[in-house]
Amino acid sequence: MTDITEAFATALHLLVSLDANLVEIVGLSLQVSLSAVALAVLIGLPLGAWLALFKFPGRNAVIVFLNALMGLPPVVVGLVVYLMLSRSGPLGVLGLLFTPTAMIIAQAILVTPIVAALTRQVVADLWVEYSEQMRSMGATPLGAIPALLYDARFTLVTAVLAGFGRASAEVGAVMIVGGNIDHVTRMMTTAIALEVSKGDLALALGLGIVLITLSLIINAATHTVKVRAEAVWT
Amino acid sequence: MFKLKTLFVAALLALSLGTATAPDAHAADKYITVASTTSTANSGLFDFLLPKFTEKTGIEVRVVAVGTGKAIKLARNGDADVLFVHHKPSEQKFIADGMGVKRFDVMYNDFVMVGPKSDPAGVKGAKMAADGLKKIAASKSPFASRGDNSGTNKKELELWKGAGIDPTGADNKWYSATGSGMGATLNVASGMNAYSLTDRATWLKFKNKGDLEIVLEGDPVLFNQYGIILVNPKKHPHVKVGLGQTFIDWVIGKEGQGLINEYKILGNQAFFANAQPGT
Amino acid sequence: MSGDIAMPAPRAAAATTLATAPSILPLRVENVCFDAGGKRLIDEMSFTLDAGTRTVILGPNGAGKSLTLRLCHGLLTPSAGRVMWQGAGKHNPMRRQAMVFQRPVLLRRTVAQNIDYALKLHGVPRAARGPIIDDVLSRTGLTRFAKSPARHLSGGEQQKLSLARAWATKPEVLFLDEPTASLDPAATHAVENIIDTMHAEGTRIVMTTHDLGQARRHADEVLFINKGRLMEKTPIEDFFNAPKSGEAAAFLKGELRW
Numbered sequence: 001m002t003d004i005t006e007a008f009a010t011a012l013h014l015l016v017s018l019d020a021n022l023v024e025i026v027g028l029s030l031q032v033s034l035s036a037v038a039l040a041v042l043i044g045l046p047l048g049a050w051l052a053l054f055k056f057p058g059r060n061a062v063i064v065f066l067n068a069l070m071g072l073p074p075v076v077v078g079l080v081v082y083l084m085l086s087r088s089g090p091l092g093v094l095g096l097l098f099t100p101t102a103m104i105i106a107q108a109i110l111v112t113p114i115v116a117a118l119t120r121q122v123v124a125d126l127w128v129e130y131s132e133q134m135r136s137m138g139a140t141p142l143g144a145i146p147a148l149l150y151d152a153r154f155t156l157v158t159a160v161l162a163g164f165g166r167a168s169a170e171v172g173a174v175m176i177v178g179g180n181i182d183h184v185t186r187m188m189t190t191a192i193a194l195e196v197s198k199g200d201l202a203l204a205l206g207l208g209i210v211l212i213t214l215s216l217i218i219n220a221a222t223h224t225v226k227v228r229a230e231a232v233w234t
Numbered sequence: 235m236f237k238l239k240t241l242f243v244a245a246l247l248a249l250s251l252g253t254a255t256a257p258d259a260h261a262a263d264k265y266i267t268v269a270s271t272t273s274t275a276n277s278g279l280f281d282f283l284l285p286k287f288t289e290k291t292g293i294e295v296r297v298v299a300v301g302t303g304k305a306i307k308l309a310r311n312g313d314a315d316v317l318f319v320h321h322k323p324s325e326q327k328f329i330a331d332g333m334g335v336k337r338f339d340v341m342y343n344d345f346v347m348v349g350p351k352s353d354p355a356g357v358k359g360a361k362m363a364a365d366g367l368k369k370i371a372a373s374k375s376p377f378a379s380r381g382d383n384s385g386t387n388k389k390e391l392e393l394w395k396g397a398g399i400d401p402t403g404a405d406n407k408w409y410s411a412t413g414s415g416m417g418a419t420l421n422v423a424s425g426m427n428a429y430s431l432t433d434r435a436t437w438l439k440f441k442n443k444g445d446l447e448i449v450l451e452g453d454p455v456l457f458n459q460y461g462i463i464l465v466n467p468k469k470h471p472h473v474k475v476g477l478g479q480t481f482i483d484w485v486i487g488k489e490g491q492g493l494i495n496e497y498k499i500l501g502n503q504a505f506f507a508n509a510q511p512g513t
Numbered sequence: 514m515s516g517d518i519a520m521p522a523p524r525a526a527a528a529t530t531l532a533t534a535p536s537i538l539p540l541r542v543e544n545v546c547f548d549a550g551g552k553r554l555i556d557e558m559s560f561t562l563d564a565g566t567r568t569v570i571l572g573p574n575g576a577g578k579s580l581t582l583r584l585c586h587g588l589l590t591p592s593a594g595r596v597m598w599q600g601a602g603k604h605n606p607m608r609r610q611a612m613v614f615q616r617p618v619l620l621r622r623t624v625a626q627n628i629d630y631a632l633k634l635h636g637v638p639r640a641a642r643g644p645i646i647d648d649v650l651s652r653t654g655l656t657r658f659a660k661s662p663a664r665h666l667s668g669g670e671q672q673k674l675s676l677a678r679a680w681a682t683k684p685e686v687l688f689l690d691e692p693t694a695s696l697d698p699a700a701t702h703a704v705e706n707i708i709d710t711m712h713a714e715g716t717r718i719v720m721t722t723h724d725l726g727q728a729r730r731h732a733d734e735v736l737f738i739n740k741g742r743l744m745e746k747t748p749i750e751d752f753f754n755a756p757k758s759g760e761a762a763a764f765l766k767g768e769l770r771w
Contacts, residue, residue, distance in 0.1 A: 087312035087470055095472070097313050098267060098298060132588055133618035137682075138608055138634040147630065151621045179298035182281075197417030198276050199424075199442035233621045233662050 003201050010206030015213075022207075026214065029187040032100055032174070033167040036107030037115075040163055044112045045149055045156070048119025053127060053141040063120065069113035074106075075172030081106040082176050098179040103187070106173040111163035118159035122152045154230045161222055168215060188214075265294035266477045269306075269314035271385060272415040274460070275299035277343075277435030277504055282497045287484055293477050301415065303383030309333065309463070312470030315478040318485075320460045321385035334463035338486050341494050341505045342459045345389060346437060347450035348420075349375075349429035357429070363453040364397035371399045374408040376428035380419045381411025385458070390431045393455065420446075433458055438499040460505075462486070485509075537598040537606045537685055538564040538717060540585060545594035547580055547741075555580055556741045557594070562686075567718040569732035569749075571725075573769050577741040578721040582688045585719065586612050608635065611679035612688040615695060617671040619663040624655060624674055627663050631678045649677040653707055669700025676707045680716075687711060689720040693727065705731055725765070729753060737761045739769070 014022050051063060083089050085097045085105075096102045126148050127141070134144050149156065171189035178185035180194060188211045195204035274280065275297060284295045298308060302319045309317040310333050317334065319325065328334045347366055349357055355375040357366040370377055379401070380387040394401050401409040410428065412419045416436045423430040424444035432440075437448070462482050467473045484490045486509035494507040540562040547555035555577050562568060562585075570578045583589040585596055587607045598606035619627050625646050632642045650656045653673045658666060663674060672692060679687055689708065693701040709731065712718050722728055728735065728749070735752040737744045737760070744758040756762050763769040 087472065089311075092312070098296065130618055130620075132583075133612070133614065135588060136586060136607070136610075136612040137631045137678075138605075143634075147620065153621075179296075179300075181296045181298060184296055194276075196421070197272060197415045199417050199420060199440040201421075201442055234664060 003205065006202035007205030007209060010202050011209035011213075014206060014210060022210065024183065025186055025188055025191050025207075026210070028100065028185070029168060029189070029211075030214075032103045032187060033107060033164060035104045036111055036167045037160060037164045039104065039108040040111035040115045041160060043108075044115030044163075045119050046145065047112075048116040048121075049123045049145045049149060051116070051120045052123035053145070063117075066113055066117050066120070070117055072110060072113065073172065074110055074170040075176065077109050078106055078173030078176035081109065081173065085177065097177065098181060098185060100178070100185060102177040103174040103185060106177045107167040107170070110170060110173060111167050114163045114166060115159050118162070119149070119152075119156060122155045122159075123148050126152055154226055154234070157222065157226050161219060164218070165215065168211070263294050264292060264477055265296055266315040266474050266481055267296050267298060267313070268316045268318055268481070269298050269300070269308040270318040271302050271305055271320065272299045272417070273384075273386060273433045273436045274318070274320070276415075276417060276439060277433070278439060278499065279435070279494070279497055279505060283485075283490070283493055286493060287481065287490070290489075291480060291484070293480060295481060301380075301382045302385035302388070309465050312465060312473065315465055315474045316481060317463045317465060318460065319385055320458050321388050322459055322461060324385075324388070325461045325463060328463060333466055333469055335466050337461045337463050338482065339509050340460045340462050340485055341491075341507045341509075342457055343505045344434050344451065345386065345431055345456040345458055346434050346448045347429060347431055348423065348437060348446045349449040350427045350445050351447055352445075353449055355429065357449045360450055361453065363393050363450060363455055366450045367394055367397040367399060370408075370429050371397075371401060371406075374406075376423075376426050377401065377409050378419050378423035378426060378428045378430045379409060379411045380416065381413045382415065384415070386416060386431065386433060389456075389458065393431070396455065435499060435504040438502060438504065459508075535600050535604070536564065537600060537609045538562065539599065540686070541595075541597040542585065543595045543597065545584055545591040545596060547577075547584060547589065548592040554741050555584065555591075558738075558741075558743045559594075560736060560743060560746050562717070562719065564717055566733040567712055567731060568720070568734050568736060569728040570719070570721045570736045570738060571728060571752075571764070572738035572744075573764060576738045578738055579690050580741075581736070581738060582612070582690055582719065582721060586610055586688050588612075609685040610688065611682055611684035611686075612690070613672070613675045613679055613692050615691040617668075617675040619671060619674060622663060623660050624663050624666070625650070625659040627674060628678045628681050631682055635682045637682075645681050649681045652680070652710070653677040654703070667700075669696050669703060672696060672700065672704055673707065676704065676711070680707075680711055684716055686717045686719060689718070691721055691723065694723065701727075725753075737764070739764070 051059070051066070081102065082097065084091050085094065085102055086092055087097070096105070130144075130148070134147070139147070169189065171193050174185070174187055175190050175193060178187070178190065180186050180190040188207060192204045192207045192211070195207065270280070280297050284297070288294055298305070298314065300308070302321050302324065305317060305319050306324055306328060308314045309328065317325070317328065318340070325337050329337050347357065347363065349355070355369045355373040357369050360366040360369065379390055402411070410422065410426070412422050416432055417440065419430060420432060420436070420440050421442055422428070424442050424446055427445055429449070462485055464475070464478045464482055465473045467475050491507035491509055494505050495503065497504055542558060542560050545555060545558045546553060558581065570581055572578050580589065584591055587596070600606070620630060622630070628646045628649060629642055632645060637645070647656070650659055653676060655670065655673055655677060658670065663671065666674060687708075692708070693704050696704065705727065708718060720732070732749050734746060734748050736746050737752065737756070737758065739760045744760050745752070745756065747757060752761065753765065756765060760769055
């Protein structure tokens with residue numbers, strides 16, 4: 001029990017004193033995860049919409065595969081990205097290993113399947129409802145994609161939040177491709193892992209509380225805006 | 235919808251601003267990547283030593299701290315400029331394989347055996363590590379091993395071999411290989427009230443000792459020698475030879491060696507500098 | 514309660530606009546068949562639709578009325594036979610048509626934005642859209658809802674919006690699939706008035722309905738369909754007074770099995 005009370009005390013102290021190290025780590029975590037989510041949205045939204053609207057041989061197999069990718073183990077993704085970005089690997093010349101960019105890439109790979117799979121589901125449902133009217137008005141399935149995505153915006157926000165949750169919670173991928181280098185690639189989750197490995201469980205838990213608090217704030221803010229907007233538009 | 239869009243756009247803006255600052259600034263600085271071990275990093279030595287080097291030379295040292303096996307792999311792949319670990323046989327193989335330029339001794343610390351205060355295996359009082367291990371095996375007392383191909387792990391397996399015991403058989407339920415770093419393994423040992431082998435520096439700094447204490451130390455075979463190697467630019471042309479060599483020279487030179495001896499954990503000297511003069 | 518059913522005044526200008534675009538009528542439907550799920554749902558249907566008349570498609574449930582509309586409009590492709598609009602090779606005939614469904618299909622946007630989207634799809638430049646939107650909203654009595662979320666409107670108002678949206682694109686042919694089946698009498702009346710006005714301004718109407726009274730009041734001819742086959746094409750009064758087919762007679766008496 002004392003570890004837990006010590007943890008809360010530590011978390012409070014860190015937050016109130018705005019510990020410089022903590023601010024740096026939180027800043028990097030947000031930057032990496034938000035960038036990864038932005039990238040995933042850029043790829044996943046059109047990909048999901050396209051899968052929803054266009055039939056091609058093997059489509060069902062692709063959909064099943066995409067859904068399965070949602071459960072990719074982060075550490076495996078990290079390993080594969082490491083092998084790609086290593087100096088001995090195909091993309092080594094880019095020199096991206098152990099940089100925040102590598103971490104963004106790895107997390108984007110984790111988040112894109114979530115965004116794409118959820119987008120596919122919601123756009124497919126919408127198309128069932130809208131296709132006749134939209135085609136009657138002259139829209140092609142391809143041309144209808146922006147309108148469908150906009151119409152599905154509330155569900156898509158939930159998908160994006162789910163993606164963000166996955167990114168900000170994972171440690172396996174960013175540890176391998178980032179290297180947890182102090183002041184360069186140390187994020188909340190890797191910092192927590194480090195403190196655990198040092199046996200400083202109270203500090204680790206304290207950082208964990210900070211991380212959860214951040215996640216709560218982001219989700220609460222998004223939820224409030226979404227619920228208000230949704231009431232108006234649905 | 236207006237508010238939702240604003241939130242999204244604001245987030246993206248904050249993002250791009252964030253991306254424009256901090257880590258990209260590092261890209262322009264001089265820096266080297268050093269592959270080292272978690273035990274060395276967790277001892278706090280780097281936090282003490284490296285800022286002084288950076289202050290003097292303006293070169294940032296980025297340490298990737300992983301298990302010895304992983305560190306050597308990173309160096310082999312050219313993902314680091316300098317290798318700084320503590321398993322001489324592996325380091326010599328690294329050189330023999332042409333992956334490194336030259337190996338220099340840097341410092342040593344020692345391993346200690348820790349175990350529950352109640353000492354069910356009766357290890358306390360043994361002077362030789364081999365005796366201690368024999369007692370643990372004979373009494374089938376729980377033992378937590380790193381099992382992760384690290385320098386510590388390799389040392390531990392060599393000690394078992396020296397005692398004529400193979401603890402890794404499936405029947406040996408008292409022997410747990412955690413496949414993790416030193417801290418994680420000590421967490422397991424602490425939780426299970428098990429014996430374990432750890433480097434002294436990590437032990438001094440470890441905050442979750444629980445019921446464990448040092449039960450055996452001082453056997454010369456527990457000696458833990460550190461070596462530093464520049465990754466061979468002939469194999470990996472992008473290696474930062476100049477900056478890397480500057481770092482190595484400093485670590486084995488008067489200033490680095492002096493600072494290594496100065497570093498204390500809880501009032502105790504943790505590492506003993508032993509670079510050969512004139513190398 | 515539709516207090517805002519001010520009968521919209523016909524636009525002389527609209528008639529000219531419709532006339533200057535190349536006409537897609539008459540529509541020739543030749544031996545059209547439609548199969549689905551291993552069944553033949555439309556069987557050898559042939560008829561011609563000329564300009565000017567208001568056509569209502571009648572028939573029992575499952576006869577194929579909705580299918581016929583969709584085959585003509587181009588939402589479905591015939592399994593055999595041809596649906597031929599005038600000048601189809603040179604331009605897309607669907608552009609000159611519009612369709613309204615029994616349940617209004619509206620996007621999660623404002624009333625005005627829904628119409629704007631339809632205009633955008635028709636290639637109307639952004640600058641020109643505003644006046645058109647204002648115009649059709651005022652003529653359907655929806656002006657005060659322009660900035661409201663479309664889905665907040667009542668069923669009747671939403672259907673009026675569907676019509677306003679169709680009207681904005683100045684269709685030459687308007688298909689309606691049971692447009693008032695879900696509406697109360699007041700909303701039904703308002704919707705019927707809008708349809709009549711659109712017709713008065715030159716839009717050809719093709720509608721399905723179950724409401725025989727509505728058919729009689731608002732149509733010029735009947736296409737009577739039963740079990741996927743066209744039984745007869747008859748002027749409206751002749752159909753109700755002396756239908757040509759036995760099935761039609763039974764249908765009017767409410768005795769036709771489906």
